[in-house]
Amino acid sequence: MSLQYIHTSARRGLEPGKSGFCCVARDRDLPGDLEKELEKLSRYEHIPGKSSPVILRHLALSSRTGNYHILTCLRDSGTDYSKRNNHIAHHLAFSEDEIPFLPDPATILLFWNGWKDSWIEPPRILQERDQFQIGDLDISAEVAPIDFDSPIETGNPRDAAFSFEAGEEHNLAHHFRNKLLTLPASQRWDVPFTNFILTSDQPTQFLWRGNWKDRPLPFEFEGPADKVSIFESRHIIEEQVPEEPEDVSHRITKSAPKVEIPDELTRADRKRPKRKWTRRRLSDTLNLTLACLAILCCGTIAYLLLDFGSPPEPEEPQSPQEAPTSDPSDPNIGTDKSLDPRQSWASLIDSDLLYKNLELGLGVAEELSSIGEPKPLQIAKTLSAVRDAVENQSSDSIAIVPVPSSLVQSDTSQWFLDADFTSAIKSLDVLLIPESIIPFFKEPLASNPIFEPLREHGPFDRFIPEDTILSIKAVRRAARDRLVQNGIDAITAAEEYRKQWQSLSEDEIHHSILNLETSFELSPDERYLAQDSSGLLISPTQVEISNHIRTLYERFILRRVSSFITSPEFRDALITANQEHNTAIEQARSIYAVFATARALSEPMATKLENIRDQWRETFIRDDLMEETMINFNLERMTSRKRNLSTLQSQFSQNTLADLDSTNLILDSIEKAEQSIQAIDSDSEWALLVGNP
Structure with missing residues (x-):
């Protein structure tokens, strides 16, 4: 399955907090390292006084997650929300396993009807309907004869640079396709090319490349002299031009030594090399180890001698009647001053009376916090906020209480509340949710019956992302089914x-x-x-x-x-x-x-x-x-x-418009919730939903 990435200037990007030139759409399964590489390949140039070219290119790219063939369509996209020049970069990435089942890259670049020339939608994850399909290739258009030289010699592609007049970029892309079709099917994806090279490109990445005549570039466009010379469109140079005699300055420059500037060292390169184990270093290490062991033995012997010489302190016997006891049913449990704060807190938790004796629990938790144990105080304060929410809410409303992230733990498939906190709230009508999906439990979405599956996602003290996403998909289907009842023509x-x-x-x-x-x-x-x-x-x-x-x-x-x-x-x-x-x-x-x-x-x-x-x-x-x-x-x-x-x-009708607006609001909220659920990590914020709307 192909992977897509769309990059343009937008008021709001797909990633929260992003704006300007950023990703506005991508496949859900796009690897993160590949996404970063595609972002770098999304640059474009607006050339003053010239029409903006449509750039079609094919690149081979290696990343940690695999090797990919990247097809890119770069084009001008008018102006953005700030009235500045805009462009759009649409990338298709194919794995090496898919290549044998595809036509040549130039055919896809020229004839796939899924290429975007602008983006006016909200940012979103691409769906199945957006996927590349071979059936979407429209190759019925007639192509005029194209007069460019062939970049293939003796059946093999060679390095070739093409110069042409502005506006002939599309013709060059058709020329690339015609020549690729003459190669065996197994070699058609071995040729990286671009019909218009940018100043930010690396010319060594492309075997075939094009440029306007007389357009300056910051690098050598034609390649080394022993490679292919520039091909002029509409004109073939068949005669060899005699070499002009070299002047003295040219000979001096040519004979001068070449200086290579090394690449900047990375953090890994700057690390000090490992020292070798020489005889002297080994001897020093053994001596130091023996000295440390001698000091440790002397200290141990001295401690034992001092302890042996000290008289034992008499121990006062304590009868069983004098030992402190606690009754779990006692409402005043934990008030015994003979118990230390840890014992008092444990008694409140074990007896399930922390919620009823919250004032006492707050006092004990503050004592524990003063000796370096902050967790009980976090539990008590959160429980106090829950109690306030329960006492102040009406019967048909809900309340949201933030939960400290330290009270939420996780394993491979779920997030759950701390056991002590869970035991204190198990009798209450609460639900653990990430803060990112709180809008689903507030108006105007809270009263919508299609969200019932989302509110019934499992036990109150845990959140299972996989189950919640399944519920979200059910909500999406229900919203679309309800809208379709208005009729396709009316909705359109x-x-x-x-x-x-x-x-x-x-x-x-x-x-x-x-x-x-x-x-x-x-x-x-x-x-x-x-x-x-x-x-x-x-x-x-x-x-x-x-x-x-x-x-x-x-x-x-x-x-x-x-x-x-x-x-x-x-x-x-x-x-x-x-x-x-x-x-x-x-x-x-x-x-x-x-x-x-x-x-x-x-x-x-x-x-x-x-x-x-x-x-x-x-x-x-x-x-x-x-x-x-x-x-x-x-x-x-x-x-x-x-x-x-x-x-x-x-x-x-008026109802159709209202249903359309409501559905768009729901689908937009669902899209955001699905993205936020998939992005849940150790830094995510959590909350308790108190009550049920």
Whole structure:
């Protein structure tokens, strides 16, 4: 089975806390050492003044977990969330055992329809539907004849460097495929290649490599002189160029000694070499050992002599009636001052009365903590927090109590509470969970019945990751089954509605219209893109933005004409604004003339008018005709987007949209929980779930 790794710039990466250029998707079984190597292979270069090339390459890579063949598709991906240049690196890794069952690497790079050119999804673990399948290769496309020299001599591939014009990278990749197909099937994966070499690449990694003509590189692109010379596309150099006579400086440089700079020493290289066992060193070691033994024997003899000479202390007999005893049923157990703190604590634990005598237990635990035994105090304080949660919660609610990691132990397959702590809470309604899955036990997820399997994962005092993951998979299936009941067509329309709404809400013209509506003091339900509580458009039939602009103007000016000085300029502007206009920007400009000539009779109205006039100008009016044309284009695009939203909204019900949002929330939470459960280690945080929702 192939392994995939996708690397691009995102607001949130797959690994918690990561952002910017990072991993956004990968296979669950991808080894950690291979992931680090693929991250290093995800660099890309944007070359000013040139079109960004699509880089297709094949590499052989060795790691601790095995040998892999890496197929990589690197390409420009527009801009990221911060409006900076972005690219995406999509890697496919095949083990050596899979190679005999696959076509050549160039065919997969050119014709697999699973290569990603951008990533707009949340970060996730790739599923079975994302896996590479040979049936997904589309090799039906016609390919024009390609004129490059052959990098194969006498049936064997040789070192070859190709120079070509910008834009011919894809043709070179097709040329690689054509030549690989002439080799025996067993040799087609023995040729590492790239159709465009980067300055961060190591040219020795590629047998075949390509570069633009006249593009400088920080290394020798063609390779040693005894290797293959550069192949020029569309042009074959058949004549040998006579060598020019060498000048004196060239001969001096050529005869100069070569200096090799050694690699930086690693920590292992810096270790002092082991000393050899010479005769003198062996003698010194034996003498030192004998001296230590002599000192030890002298000390032992002296101690025995002193102990033998000291008289024994008389021992007072103690009758059985005088020995301290404890009754497990006594509610005041542990108060006997004759018992030391350890005995008192053991009595409280053995009698299962620690929870009932918690104040006493806290006192004993503090004494033990003062003599260097902190664990009883941790148990007592956590138990006190549990008691407070039990006393303060209602019958249908839950509480979360953090548990110190020192009270949680593990073996090969499970995590469990300390035995003393378990005995103190065994009569309570509690459940041990990692803090990472707490959201499943809080609203809005807590009241959802599909999470019942997750809450019934086993004994209260232990957490078994394997069982919990099985429960999570059951929750995922239940969520998807419930969503499918709405119908595939309705779900598809609702998903597209959410996607288009998200795109529209991030549009700059949308924010400008919102600011304008705010200056008119519109309520949220009166706005152009007003939505109800479920996210549906309140006015799906009112799609023309020009009508909305005119409504804003009429509500403010025409209803308050008596509040303005009726100058001739103002009356002329009113007449012009009330006429029909061909475009939204023409109407906006005529309305701006009304605002510009209006003179309010009162100070409050003048302030409001000035605010509206400034916002109107900022939204619609430009001194450059081309800029106003672009604004008009954006307004028309906004109208078209709302019309599309209205059409989509008519294809699904309010319940379908609510179910889709709920399912997406559930699936996102499940994905995070599954990742966090698999990442549980000795540093993980734990909690007790008190009560049952």
